[in-house]
Amino acid sequence: MGKAKITDNSPPKTLGPISDLERHLPSDWWRQLFNSLYLKTDGDVVENDNNTVKEVDMMIQTSGLDVDDRILDLCCGQGRHCFELARRGYKNVFGLDRSRYLIRLARKRSKKTGLNVSFREGDARKFRFPDNYFQCVSIMGNSFGYFEREEDDRDVLESVKKVLTSGGILILDLVDGGWMQKNFVPRSWEWIDSNHFVCRERSLASDGERLISREVVVHAERGVIADQFYAERLYERERIVQLLSEIGFINVRIHGELIADSDRDQDLGMMAYRMFITAVAPYKKILTAKKGPLFPKVAVLMGDPSLPDSVKRNFKFNPEDFETINKMKQALDGMHEFEFTYIDNHASLQSQLRQNPPDFVFNLCDEGFNNDAFKELHIPALLELMSIPYSGAGPTCLGLCYNKAIIRSIANSLEIPVPLETYFSVGDTAATLPSIFPALIKPCFGDSSIGITQDAVVNNTKQLMEYLKKIQDTLPNRPVLIEEFLPGTEYTVCIIGNPGLTSHTLPILEVDYSKLEPDLPPILGYESKWIPESPYWNQINYKRAVLDEETKTKLYDYSSVLFERCGCCDYARFDFRTDTDGVIKLLEVNPNPGWCWDGKMNMMAGFSGLKYSELLRMILDAAQERVAMQMENSSV
Numbered sequence: 001m002g003k004a005k006i007t008d009n010s011p012p013k014t015l016g017p018i019s020d021l022e023r024h025l026p027s028d029w030w031r032q033l034f035n036s037l038y039l040k041t042d043g044d045v046v047e048n049d050n051n052t053v054k055e056v057d058m059m060i061q062t063s064g065l066d067v068d069d070r071i072l073d074l075c076c077g078q079g080r081h082c083f084e085l086a087r088r089g090y091k092n093v094f095g096l097d098r099s100r101y102l103i104r105l106a107r108k109r110s111k112k113t114g115l116n117v118s119f120r121e122g123d124a125r126k127f128r129f130p131d132n133y134f135q136c137v138s139i140m141g142n143s144f145g146y147f148e149r150e151e152d153d154r155d156v157l158e159s160v161k162k163v164l165t166s167g168g169i170l171i172l173d174l175v176d177g178g179w180m181q182k183n184f185v186p187r188s189w190e191w192i193d194s195n196h197f198v199c200r201e202r203s204l205a206s207d208g209e210r211l212i213s214r215e216v217v218v219h220a221e222r223g224v225i226a227d228q229f230y231a232e233r234l235y236e237r238e239r240i241v242q243l244l245s246e247i248g249f250i251n252v253r254i255h256g257e258l259i260a261d262s263d264r265d266q267d268l269g270m271m272a273y274r275m276f277i278t279a280v281a282p283y284k285k286i287l288t289a290k291k292g293p294l295f296p297k298v299a300v301l302m303g304d305p306s307l308p309d310s311v312k313r314n315f316k317f318n319p320e321d322f323e324t325i326n327k328m329k330q331a332l333d334g335m336h337e338f339e340f341t342y343i344d345n346h347a348s349l350q351s352q353l354r355q356n357p358p359d360f361v362f363n364l365c366d367e368g369f370n371n372d373a374f375k376e377l378h379i380p381a382l383l384e385l386m387s388i389p390y391s392g393a394g395p396t397c398l399g400l401c402y403n404k405a406i407i408r409s410i411a412n413s414l415e416i417p418v419p420l421e422t423y424f425s426v427g428d429t430a431a432t433l434p435s436i437f438p439a440l441i442k443p444c445f446g447d448s449s450i451g452i453t454q455d456a457v458v459n460n461t462k463q464l465m466e467y468l469k470k471i472q473d474t475l476p477n478r479p480v481l482i483e484e485f486l487p488g489t490e491y492t493v494c495i496i497g498n499p500g501l502t503s504h505t506l507p508i509l510e511v512d513y514s515k516l517e518p519d520l521p522p523i524l525g526y527e528s529k530w531i532p533e534s535p536y537w538n539q540i541n542y543k544r545a546v547l548d549e550e551t552k553t554k555l556y557d558y559s560s561v562l563f564e565r566c567g568c569c570d571y572a573r574f575d576f577r578t579d580t581d582g583v584i585k586l587l588e589v590n591p592n593p594g595w596c597w598d599g600k601m602n603m604m605a606g607f608s609g610l611k612y613s614e615l616l617r618m619i620l621d622a623a624q625e626r627v628a629m630q631m632e633n634s635s636v
Helices: 036-041 049-063 080-087 100-113 150-163 177-183 237-247 319-333 349-355 378-385 395-402 404-413 461-474 526-530 535-539 549-566 600-607 612-635
Strands: 070-074 092-097 117-121 134-139 164-175 187-191 196-204 210-219 223-233 250-258 274-280 297-301 339-343 360-363 421-424 439-443 480-484 490-497 503-505 509-512 541-544 571-578 584-591
Touching (some): 036 223, 070 150, 080 100, 080 117, 100 117, 134 150, 164 177, 177 237, 237 250, 378 395, 404 584, 526 535, 541 600, 549 571, 600 612
Parallel strands (some): 070 092, 092 117
Antiparallel strands (some): 196 210, 250 274, 421 480, 490 571, 509 541
16 A cells, blocks of 8 residues: 655644643544544554454454454544455445545545445444444454543444444454553654654653653654644553443453554554454344333424415415325324324414424424425424424524535535536526536426426527526526436435434335336426326336445445435435446435325335334434433533
């Protein structure tokens, strides 16, 4: 592996001599330390292939891993253990790390080597994977004990226990704290290449439980280029065994010591003498009876059927809309632990909530306040002003995801592929129109496919200009996106739950356009959702996607990252489609997606054998679990 270069452009700075290292230690030092400079100062160990091979040998020998097991390398860094496992034929390897720099480097190396590993950026204390998903979670390279509080270390282990299957294996490679307390080197310096050297100072924290380190990196001619601090909690053998047991792990075993190889063979620091530990996740009992809900009295808030609705057919509630409401009520009526009331009069909504505030609101008002889609975010904003807990996304998330251009920018920053796109403002006569056809024209703001009809797919400049005029006539003063048309397979992913809490990912859905008339563009436009007489209504089908593990992993990873970054809550849907080369690209993020009995989400629930009532109950449970956690945290 090639070594990263040190960037020397930042102005030199140093604190000079200091008497107390702990006083200068940032509480979140780990947010900034792991960059290209880290790979240089520690590269003699963490970029040493012999170490990686030796450590993976020990992983396999002590855990009995199978090549089909799902393995999560937590705090994976640049992915060295992941790649070595993949080279040995392990098919389902995932890496997660807080450092954006190291995750991006890992992804680049994955592309270069062709090794199938999925990498994700995330916090080890709270990360999003389904419960009981992995047969093994490893924390290698002395990557445990970074946080200022031991409670955070406990959170890491609790999160690990949650995603491990019953009897799954935790592998922990950790400095021997007892040995390090007696043998750490207070001061050292070494050349790390022909131009750079690093000076190190170390001291125990005031409570004796952490080792504080300082590194001053110096260029021989340019002087100091970094003065940085870091720390690690020193777990003695008895204490780490006790901690793992307290969390609930069983069969905790220390298999011996790891002594690192080094290209420079000088100061090995915290990598010098490590314990290699395995522990077994407890066997998780299937609960035969659930605790009662936190809020048994629930008000269900819906759109107002007495008001016009610009999204619906003929701009009003239709028989199929009332059928949807009735089926929802029938499903909720079967939940005997709850007492449901229904609110759909928006004229009296504020006074009703103020005079008789409900304990909890099941927010199914995806029409928006007064059936105005631009005011969907106003409903949770109003509930928050009145301190009424509710299900689903908050106002910030709803406002963010309503703007498709912003969502594309967020996805792009997360290295999630998106279609090529041009933003076209109202009255913009200087915009550069795309020359790649076919193209899809859609409003930048909107949902329910408003403004997207069969004519929205254009094949030349003339059609493009005609549809731009049409969409500006029907949706005046609304910016437009002109993006590449993706002709490949269309997928939908649905997540129910919340980061760090109970989470379910429904089976992935595929849109089947195979029976659609060949002269119609294969899209889920307005006609497919609102016009029963349209051929789109009956000729588009939906089925459970049959996917290879790599594609499934990408879709789940993209969706999980977007769920957390966009601030989704309780449930969300993510739509993707492939381009002509088979590259998966994001179409939309849908917080508070359609909850109707015949919608995509309930179809996906059906793929896994869930009834409609069970789907609604999962959303309610996820929301009340989240609110319970928020209440608990606010009382601490």
